[in-house]
Amino acid sequence: MDTRPAKAVPASGIVGRRRAPTGQRLALTRASGIGLGIAMVWFSLLVLIPLIAVVVQASAAGWAGFARTLANPQTASAVLFTIWVSVLVTLIDVVVGTAVAWVLVRDDFPGKRLLEIAIDVPFALPTIVAGLALIAIYGPTSAVNISNTRVGVLVALLFVTLPFVVRTVEPxxxxxxPEVEEAAQSLGAGRFTVFRRILLPTLAPAVASGAALSFARGVSEYGSLVLVSGNLPFHTEVASVRIIAYIEGDQRTNAAAVAAILLVVALIAIVSLDLIARRVARYDQ
Structure with a gap:
């Protein structure tokens, strides 16, 4: 008599799904493949191809022409000023933007809805209008005149970049x-420990994403600065204004070289912030 256990047979009409082996990627369905193809074509037409065209245009005069453009004292001053003021703006946005997001989420107060709307205004407002508004408030006819100064450039960039951090951290x-923080405190954790072990790893990716967007917007901003900065060479001139000056002088290769530098700087910042956020998120896991 056969004493071996009978093999389990699936119920009639039910077919079990086999899981893919560990490490093996599932194949795209036809619908997913079509969607991915459309997304890549759209991305290429709007982003990838124009960026490649800028790099090709920048290298038209060779490395010697590229280096000659960046060695120009006025151009070098504009690029360096743009980078350091964008870094400063990003650091301020990270602190203030996170604090504003915290207040909007954790507190209720009169006028909260109006503040929510005001934060989104820079997204919808044309940047040249932002420049006009800043000139009206902090221009030559006001009590505090910051036009044609580096402080004016800083304020203009803060105006257009702060919402990025707020809107990435808020969700x-x-x-x-809040119960998670309260539970940690009830177990004896101090405020700094709660922030380091619970809040920081959770918020780090969102803060880094907002900071990357803020920095990228800062290095590329033009509309809000063209009126406030005064475009003074070696003082308040930014890289975007320098690019416009090259284009108006029919020096498109030089303009493309400056644009390529800004592109590389923005990419380095985005990748660096992403790596930092990943390391912070894994630090206390």
Missing amino acids: VLKELE
């Missing part, structure tokens, strides 16, 4: 339950 804070 993460909404998903973070």
Whole structure:
């Protein structure tokens, strides 16, 4: 008599799904493949091809022409000023933007809805209008005149970049339950420990994403600065204004060289911030 256990047979009409082996990627379905193809074509037409065209145009005169453009004292001054003021603006945005997001999520107060709307105004407002508004408030006819100064450039960039950090951090804070922090405090954790072990790893990716967007916007901003900065060479002239000056002088290769530098700087910043956020998120896991 056969005493071996009978093999389990799936119920009639039910077919079990076999899981893919560990490490093996599932094949795209036809619909997913079509969607991916459309996305890549759209991305290429709007982003990839124009960026490649800028790099090709920048290298038209060879490395010697590229280096000659960047060695120009006025161009070098504009690029360096743009980078350091964008870094400063990003650091301020990270602190203030995170604090504003925290207040909007965790507190209720009169005028909260109006503040929510005001934060989104720079997204919808043409940047040249922002420049006009800043000139009206902080221009030559006001009590505090910051036009044609580096402080004016800083204020203009803060105006157009702050919403990026607020709007990237806010959704993460909404998903973070206050009960988790209260439980940690009830177990004896101090405020700094709660921030380091619970809040920081959770918020780091969102803060880094907002900081990357803020920095990229800062190095490329033009509209809000063209009126406020005064475009003074070696003082308040930014790289975007320098690019416009090259284009108006029919020096497109030089303009493309400056644009390529800004592109590389922005990419380095985005990748660096992403790596930092990943390391912070894994630090206390």
